[in-house]
Amino acid sequence: MTSRNLLEVEARINELKHQGRGDIFKSSEWYEKKSANQIQTTAEKALEHTSQFSGKGGESRPFFASELENSSPQFVAHSRTQIDEVVRDGFRPRPSAVR
Secondary structure (H helix, E strand, C coil), rough: HHHHHHHHHHHHHHHHHHHHHHHHHHHHHHHHHHHHHHHHHHHHHHHHHHHHHHHHHHHHHHHHHHHHHHHHHHHHHHHHHHHHHHHHHCCCCCCCCCC
């Protein structure tokens, strides 16, 4: 290979390096814009769903409050019954051990 051919090859290699860097930079910008658009779209959808659910949350609040009011006394009564049974069983005389 002559020195002229070698210089042409080196020049072409440098061109390809610069072109490759430019292409990579352009594609990274494109992906950055695409990601930003996807994030924006997802955030808007999430905000829309949140606003829909917040209205429904207000509707369901009385239901959960009434359920809690009903279940709380039932739970306390059930717990009290279990405690009474444990105390009563604790003071019962034990059967004599068989020898």
